[in-house]
Amino acid sequence: MTSLLHLTDFHFWTLLRNPVRMLNKRALGNANLYARRRHHFPMRSAETFLEYIESTGIRTLFLGGDFTTTALDEEFAMAAGWVRRLAEDGYTPYAIPGNHDVYTFEAIRAKRFERYLGGWTPPGGLPSKVTLPGGAPMIFAPTVCPNFLSSRGRISAAEIAQVCDLVSGCEQDSVLVGAHYPVLEHGPGFKTAWSRRLEGADAFRRALGATGKRILYCCGHAHKFGYLQDPHHENLTHLCTGAFFLHRTGAAERGTFSEIHVKEKAVEVYLHRCTDQWTRERVEPRAF
Ligand SMILES: [Fe+2]
Ligand SMILES: [Fe+2]
Numbered sequence: 001m002t003s004l005l006h007l008t009d010f011h012f013w014t015l016l017r018n019p020v021r022m023l024n025k026r027a028l029g030n031a032n033l034y035a036r037r038r039h040h041f042p043m044r045s046a047e048t049f050l051e052y053i054e055s056t057g058i059r060t061l062f063l064g065g066d067f068t069t070t071a072l073d074e075e076f077a078m079a080a081g082w083v084r085r086l087a088e089d090g091y092t093p094y095a096i097p098g099n100h101d102v103y104t105f106e107a108i109r110a111k112r113f114e115r116y117l118g119g120w121t122p123p124g125g126l127p128s129k130v131t132l133p134g135g136a137p138m139i140f141a142p143t144v145c146p147n148f149l150s151s152r153g154r155i156s157a158a159e160i161a162q163v164c165d166l167v168s169g170c171e172q173d174s175v176l177v178g179a180h181y182p183v184l185e186h187g188p189g190f191k192t193a194w195s196r197r198l199e200g201a202d203a204f205r206r207a208l209g210a211t212g213k214r215i216l217y218c219c220g221h222a223h224k225f226g227y228l229q230d231p232h233h234e235n236l237t238h239l240c241t242g243a244f245f246l247h248r249t250g251a252a253e254r255g256t257f258s259e260i261h262v263k264e265k266a267v268e269v270y271l272h273r274c275t276d277q278w279t280r281e282r283v284e285p286r287a288f
Contacts, residue, residue: 002134005056006258008064008180008220009243011041011100012082014074021072026104028149029070037069042254045245046082049255050089052278056259059091060133064220064241065098065144065180067117071107076116083120094130095120098180098221099144099151108146127159129166136262137170139163141179143198153181153198153221160204167211174214174262182219183208184238187228187288196221209233216260216267225256227269231288238285239269252276 015030015038063083068075083093097113107113114121122128126142141163143153155163167175181198183205185191198204208215215236223243230236242256255274260267271283 002060002132002136002260002262003058004060004062004132004176004260005053005058006062006064006178006218006220006239006241006260007053007244008062008241008257009066009098009223009246010046010063010079010082011037011066011069011243011246012043012046012075012078013038013041013069014072014078026070026072029100029103040246040248041069041243042245042247043078045247045255049245049274050085052272052274053257054089056272058259061086061091061093062138062178062218063093063095063120064178064218065096066100066220066243067095067098067113068100068103071101071103071112073112076101076112080116083117087120092133093120094122094138094140094178096122096126096140096142096178096180097144099147099153102144102146105146127163127166129170132176132262134262135172136174136176137172138176138178139166139170141177141204143179143181150195152195155181155198155200155204157200157203160200160207163204164207164211167208167213167215170213174216174267176260176262177208177215177217179217179219181221182238182240183217184228184230184240187226188286190222190224190226192222205230205233205236209236211235214267216262216269218258218260225258225271227271227283227285229285229287237267
């Protein structure tokens with residue numbers, strides 16, 4: 001059996017005061033951070049939650065992106081320090097970028113994600129396949145790109161084909177696919193705005209469905225938990241994990257992550273939530 005924890009959307013942040021460093025999309029992100037995000041992402045939780053994560057006994061981690069807020073060196077340094085600590089404590093992290101980690105074209109040119117977190121990305125880059133401890137295969141898919149203004153992601157036809165070849169090539173029936181963006185754009189209780197969607201999502205979802213493998217598609221980005229049975233593909237379920245230490249003003253929830261077990265004939269998902277204390281609850285995929 002393979003067990004892993006899915007943690008995503010950390011959004012370590014730094015407020016900028018220097019206008020020269022905001023001569024791009026970062027001006028927008030910094031304004032948003034000043035008004036809202038800094039209150040919603042208390043970074044000390046990254047530290048205080050470590051003890052609870054350790055109590056799960058699970059040492060394989062899928063870190064699903066958005067480590068930073070505006071892809072600054074300072075934010076990456078905080079995120080990398082935290083991931084390094086996990087690695088030194090005996091965890092095996094698999095980290096992929098979110099759209100906030102490629103927030104500006106300047107961050108891409110500087111290869112900031114690779115420089116800070118490249119030591120924990122899946123070997124082989126994106127897309128690629130790893131065999132997780134315990135034997136379950138996991139395919140990591142590329143879905144992020146920089147934008148001038150929006151938060152849209154992108155997966156090309158060639159990348160979809162590569163991911164699906166890797167999925168189809170697995171000997172096992174159950175396969176995990178890890179990405180930052182959801183491929184379901186709407187469902188019960190949610191609808192993703194155009195400016196936050198993945199370009200190519202429908203084609204990607206159809207192609208995953210056509211592989212015939214039993215796929216658990218693990219993503220983040222929405223900052224809200226959801227576990228849904230795909231309405232068109234019986235073999236495809238979607239697990240969207242909420243932001244790791246997001247604490248919205250007035251909300252009881254202060255943190256969340258998912259626990260996944262891949263067994264020979266079944267996949268089990270548990271939702272961990274922190275309010276006054278942490279709780280762990282078995283969840284089943286919800287039908288449309
Ligand atoms: Fe995010
Ligand atoms: Fe995101």
